[in-house]
Amino acid sequence: MEVSPLCVILVKSDSKGDRLLFRYPFQNCENKEILNKSRRNPYTLPIVEDLLQSPTVSSSNISKGVLVGFSDEVLSSLFAVKPDLSNRKFELKVNDVRFVSHPTSLQLRNKQSHKDESGLMLINIVFSLSALASHSVVKCYHDLSERIGIILRHEEKRRGYVSEQTQTMMAAHDDGYTNNNGSAFRVILEKCTLANNIKKLYEDLCSSGLVSIRLNRWIPFSFCLPQKAHQWHLRGKIVEPEDIDRCLLALRPYHSLLLLYPVEHLVDFTALDGSPSLVRMLSQYSPMKNLQTLAADSDLTLSHVFQLTAHLVYWAKATVIFPVCSKNKYVIAPNASIHLNSPLMEKYSMSFKGGNLMRALNEFSLPTSLGQKTNPLCYPSQQSALVKSIIWMLQHHLLVQLHTYIQYMPTGNGLSTSRSFKKYLKTPSPRTSSVLSTSFPEPSRTESESGASTVSEAPDFMRNFNLENVSFTSTEDDKQEYQEELLLDFPDDERSQIFKIPATNTPEDLKLFARLCRKGYFQGSHHVEEIMYLENLRRSQLLQLLDKFRDVLVTYETEDPAIAMFSSSCS
Structure with a gap:
């Protein structure tokens, strides 16, 4: 799907009538000759092999990515809308072309008085x-037209900028009216700054999707077309704004920011943004810091760091990863551009002084952790070079990180079908009667200190007990009774499988296992790093638990969906 504009059109309508003032790109003689090539002789008949079938007439108004087939007079009459349609969204579909704009009415002003007696003028910048x-592309272009109209209204009120520019354009059209080959538009480009702004706007939208112009050489204007801006680093993938919003909602404090440009190359961007907090955050930036640490080092709130991260991601200046550390496990991305003629080969050798990208990627043909590639006896410079190489490959989406997910599998067929805990509540034992009479809140949501972490609800048979504060004696009978009470809400066949595990003899391990299982962490939707953060657990503590209960817990490795949305390998 092509998201670049076919043409940008400027139309005005006032008490003197309506007129198309400027369009870019504009048609020249060669374009018109191509359009009229098939109709040079009005008396010729089309040659067809089958006289019973009428020839197909092409109704396309798109030729080589440019708008064709519309004269200036037709476009002027189409987009010089009535005042009732001003300051509202305007959308028109003709054949295979869709026109989008936001007509803006403004009060004329001359140099002698505050308000011109001629009244209102309607300016319409049409894409x-x-x-x-x-629909999202159309919405972005409508927003762009509306924002430009607001600036033009302001400049007309401040110094009569629109009146000055339209008079110059009208004079150019009057002088070159007899020579209808686009010469008036060339003159307008030489004399009018507004026309040059429209040309720069069109070129930026077609090239990068990032617009940076200065209207009237005074007001800085920036705009991002995300469907185009993210194509360069995601190799042609169309990224919708809704996808970015959904990804940013999945941000967690344990995620990290990965800039796609060096920090020193973002000076112009930060100057245009004008946010001192963004400059402060970038001064403390490191892909080895999570967002929570970055917020503390930058002396900013975590919510504000989330907003700045969203800003950088939307403008295709950064992406989201997990902080680079020795425990991370990486593998080559499924659709990585690693052929011998890839431009990344030369780019990598220039960045790392003759390094070979194929040799570097070969180290990650199988899932490999960063710690496995570092030698404690090697020099720090060698370790630093390896980390920089991995960061470079992450920036170019050549590697993906794998996370360990856990699935609770108590039986050979998965979870038990008889998950009714009510039968265990009918005749509670004397030890548990006081415990079961206490009401406990459902652990359906776990809030971190940032308030951004969410845990999915566990099944009903796992959400009704919280026996962590139960005390027990050291006798074997009491110990066995305590174990049964701790797993009282589990079905019989599942409890029998769990009791076969030697780790159930350790109360702390059994208590931790039951707690994590009830909270739904073992349903394959939470990876190890997320469980560590939400439950404040050490990695070694969680890995030991997985090893002890490996008979009923199955682990597998895959990407984090929240991070995979920012990579080219996601669907």
Whole structure:
């Protein structure tokens, strides 16, 4: 799907009538000759092999990515809308072209008085798109037209900028009216700054999707078309704004920020943004810091760091990863561009002084952790070079990180089908009667100190007990009774399988296992790093638990969906 505009059109309407002032790109003689090539002689008949079938007439108004087939007069009459339609969204579909704009009415002002007696002028900056453009693309272009209209209204009120520019354009059209080959538009480009802004706007939208212009050489204007801006680093993938919003909602304090450009290359971007907190955060930036640590080092709130991260991600200046550390496990991305003629080969050798990208990627043909590639006896410079190489490959989406997920499998067929805990509540033992009479809240949501972490609800048979504070004696009978009470809400066949595990003889391990199982962490939707953060556990503590209960816990490795959304390997 092509998201670049076909043409940008400027139309005005006032008491003197309506007129198309400027369009870019504009048609020249060669374009018109191509359009009229098939109709040079009005008396010729089309040659067809089958006279019973009428020839197909092409109704396309798109030729080589440019709008064709519309004269200036037709476009002027289409987009010089009535005042009732001003300051509202305007959308029109003609054949395979869709026109989107936001007509803006402004009060004219001359140099002698505050308000011109001629009244109002309607300015309409129209973007022509392919009719197949998605709703989100149309919405972005409408927003762009509306924002430009607001700036033009302000500049007209401040110094009569629009009146000055339109008079110059009208004079150019009047002088070159007899020579209808686009010469008036060339003159307008030489004399009008507004026309040059429209040209720069069109070129930025078609090239990178990042617009950076200065209207009237005074007001800085920036705009991001995410469907285009993210294509360069995701190799042609269309990223919708809704996808970015969904990804940013999945941000957690244990995630990290990965800039796609060096920090020193973002000076112009931070200057245009004008946010001192963004400069402060970038000064403390490191891909080995999580967002919580970055917020503390930058002396910013975590919520504000989330907002700045969202800003950088939306503008295709950064992506989201897990902090680079020795425990991370990486593997080559499924669709990594690693052929011999890839431009990344030369780019990698220039970044790492003759390094070979294929040799570096070969180290991650199988899932490999960073700690396995570092030698404690090697020099720190060698370790630093390896970390920089991994960061470079992450920036170019050549590697993906694998996380360990856990699935509770108590039986050979998965979870038990008889998950009714009510029968265990009918005749409670004397030891548990006082415990079961106490009400406990459902652990359906676990809030971190940032308030951004969410845990999915566990099944009903796992959400009704919280026996962590139960005390027990050292006798074997009491110990066995305590174990039964701790797993009282588990079905019989599952409890029998769990009691076969030697680790159930250790109360602390059994208590931790039951707690994590009831909270739904063993349903394959939470990876090890997330469980560590939400439950404040050490990695060694959790890995030991997985090893002790490996008979009923199955582990597998895959990408974090929240991070995979920012990579080109996601669907």
